[in-house]
Amino acid sequence: MPDLSINFAGIKAPNPFWLASAPPTNSGYQVMKAFDAGWGGAVWKTLGVPVVNVSSRYGGVNYKDKRLIGLNNIELITDRPLIDNLKEIEEVKKHFPDHAVIASLMVETKEQWHQIVKDAENAGADGLELNFGCPHGMCERGMGSAVGQEPNVLETITSWVKEVATTPVIVKLTPNITDITQPAQAAVKGGGDAISLINTIQSLVGVDIDNFVTYPVVDGKSTNGGYCGPAVKPIALNMLKNCAQHEGVNIPISGIGGIETWRDAVEFLLLGASSVQVCTAVMHYGFGIIREMLYGLEQYMVEKKFDTIDDMVGKALPNVLTWENLNLKYKVVADINEDKCIGCQLCYTACEDGAHQAIGLPTEGGRVPHIIEDNCVGCNLCSLVCPVEECITMERKDDGKKHVTWKERTEAGTIPTTFDDERGGGVGHYIPSPADALKKKEKYRIKR
Numbered sequence: 375m376p377d378l379s380i381n382f383a384g385i386k387a388p389n390p391f392w393l394a395s396a397p398p399t400n401s402g403y404q405v406m407k408a409f410d411a412g413w414g415g416a417v418w419k420t421l422g423v424p425v426v427n428v429s430s431r432y433g434g435v436n437y438k439d440k441r442l443i444g445l446n447n448i449e450l451i452t453d454r455p456l457i458d459n460l461k462e463i464e465e466v467k468k469h470f471p472d473h474a475v476i477a478s479l480m481v482e483t484k485e486q487w488h489q490i491v492k493d494a495e496n497a498g499a500d501g502l503e504l505n506f507g508c509p510h511g512m513c514e515r516g517m518g519s520a521v522g523q524e525p526n527v528l529e530t531i532t533s534w535v536k537e538v539a540t541t542p543v544i545v546k547l548t549p550n551i552t553d554i555t556q557p558a559q560a561a562v563k564g565g566g567d568a569i570s571l572i573n574t575i576q577s578l579v580g581v582d583i584d585n586f587v588t589y590p591v592v593d594g595k596s597t598n599g600g601y602c603g604p605a606v607k608p609i610a611l612n613m614l615k616n617c618a619q620h621e622g623v624n625i626p627i628s629g630i631g632g633i634e635t636w637r638d639a640v641e642f643l644l645l646g647a648s649s650v651q652v653c654t655a656v657m658h659y660g661f662g663i664i665r666e667m668l669y670g671l672e673q674y675m676v677e678k679k680f681d682t683i684d685d686m687v688g689k690a691l692p693n694v695l696t697w698e699n700l701n702l703k704y705k706v707v708a709d710i711n712e713d714k715c716i717g718c719q720l721c722y723t724a725c726e727d728g729a730h731q732a733i734g735l736p737t738e739g740g741r742v743p744h745i746i747e748d749n750c751v752g753c754n755l756c757s758l759v760c761p762v763e764e765c766i767t768m769e770r771k772d773d774g775k776k777h778v779t780w781k782e783r784t785e786a787g788t789i790p791t792t793f794d795d796e797r798g799g800g801v802g803h804y805i806p807s808p809a810d811a812l813k814k815k816e817k818y819r820i821k822r
């Protein structure tokens with residue numbers, strides 16, 4: 375069987391699945407329950423300066439019948455007494471010495487940082503995570519994302535922590551920034567042993583249109599919050615890739631953002647994360663989701679012949695290039711499997727109105743559409759809207775022998791320089807005339 379254990383920047387854990395710093399790690403009771411269920415590590419709910427929280431605190435984004443594809447919160451760091459948290463960290467470590475307990479920290483002054491680092495380490499924390507990501511409340515007080523958005527400040531505070539820390543220091547980054555690699559590099563310069571990303575994305579999840587206030591509502595008023603859950607995964611993956619591919623960010627990365635299944639976790643690992651953290655999925659479904667996550671990851675590793683987690687970390691990175699390095703000669707065209715098609719014609723509408731008018735409807739009976747190959751640019755849209763699995767597939771049409779990129783063409787001086795340049799894409803591509811739009815559908819179909 376594959377070995378799921380990890381050594382993340384010196385922090386050992388029986389598996390790469392950690393709870394992110396958030397309500398599920400607010401107490402020793404919860405963390406013990408989670409470890410007992412199978413989680414490999416936990417980043418404790420951020421410890422720091424005294425705070426007062428508001429009620430209510432969360433807003434959700436539902437999409438059709440799926441609840442909570444996104445979660446927004448205006449919660450601050452822990453409001454429990456520091457001494458209680460420290461005692462509970464100690465207790466958890468006694469029961470679970472081989473599991474990773476990481477103390478998330480957020481304070482203001484150098485003296486406060488030094489003190490809280492010592493407190494957390496004395497309590498037995500295996501590592502520290504510096505919360506430079508919270509995008510609401512704490513940033514108004516110069517902490518959280520206010521630090522994460524200022525690489526110089528982030529570097530300075532990281533170096534303060536490193537002056538006294540004896541355990542590995544993970545710097546947690548905010549996604550509320552144009553280029554995540556800048557604070558990531560600052561974390562390296564400040565002496566950080568690892569980074570984690572992403573914290574929540576500053577957001578408003580909706581407006582109460584009867585009472586004219588955004589969610590969540592606090593006595594008739596509201597404020598922007600931090601967005602997380604499945605909806606943020608694509609943003610997290612891209613930021614992870616940017617950091618993992620950057621030569622200035624040569625430290626381990628803990629991936630966070632929208633992880634709900636073993637498959638999500640694998641995607642983060644393949645893009646360079648060497649541990650993963652989960653918050654919203656546990657808030658939604660509870661600690662028990664770990665069973666399937668562990669089983670799924672293990673089965674995947676068996677299937678792919680990965681003996682250790684390290685074997686798979688970053689495996690997808692060499693295949694993620696800049697656009698200018700993609701092969702312009704690669705050509706796919708949509709293909710409809712008539713036996714699977716249920717005739718809903720969603721593909722027709724999507725291609726007709728939203729893409730390239732490359733799908734025709736039958737002129738004599740039946741409902742199965744057909745692809746007009748000459749018009750199909752291979753954009754994938756029809757296959758994405760088709761409700762039947764594997765009904766529309768993208769078939770390769772080039773012979774695989776030619777390979778040329780925009781970069782190579784630029785270097786060779788063969789890029790188009792005018793809009794009617796024959797070397798351009800789309801020249802001569804069939805587009806119906808504007809007047810065709812007003813002709814009767816039947817006639818229009820026959821004409822094509």
Ligand SMILES: Cc1cc2nc3c(=O)[nH]c(=O)nc-3n(C[C@H](O)[C@H](O)[C@H](O)COP(=O)(O)O)c2cc1C
Pocket residue numbers: 394395396397419420445446447449450451452478505507508546572573574601602603604606630631632633651652653654655
């Ligand atoms: C209610 C709530 C409270 C959170 N509190 C903290 C916190 O105290 N410290 C921290 O670093 N991140 C905090 N986070 C952010 C999470 O640790 C995590 O970075 C984010 O939710 C993205 O992961 P997810 O998509 O799995 O939820 C919080 C998130 C939520 C939803």
Ligand code: SF4
Pocket residue numbers: 710714715716717718719720721722741742743759760761762765766
């Ligand atoms: S969307 Fe799929 S199922 Fe519907 S008509 Fe097109 S090919 Fe058939």
Ligand code: SF4
Pocket residue numbers: 707708724725729730731732733745749750751752753754755756757
């Ligand atoms: S791949 Fe794009 S262009 Fe081709 S048929 Fe589908 S939607 Fe139309």
